[in-house]
Amino acid sequence: MSKPTDLVQGTLDLLILKTIALGSMHGWAIALRIRQVSKDVLQVNQGALYPALHRLEQRGWIEAEWGESENNRRAKYYSLTKSGKKYLQSEQANWERLAAAIGLVLKTA
Secondary structure, eight states: OOOOOOOTTTHHHHHHHHHEEEEEHHHHHHHHHHHHHHHTTTOOOOHHHHHHHHHHTTTTTTEEEEETTTTTEEEEEEEEEEEHHHHHHHHHHHHHHHHHHHHHHHHHH
């Protein structure tokens, strides 16, 4: 198994937005989902996750509300706002275009 990969700056926001586009989640569940979907390649630590969630909330792309987690603990649940959905669509398209271009260079260089 390969070691976990550090995220390229700016990609964490996109991954969080994509993850909660499926439905509201608390922070730990977001990190766990990213890890599971990436087959343990991407691991988000709390020191990066919570500042990113705060930043996204300040920008109006996500909103938070208190709820109860699976283990009956109080947790903040994050969900995508309308402007967050719009931003996610735009950034996902940009990312896919960039990844395709990098792939082309790596195949031919």
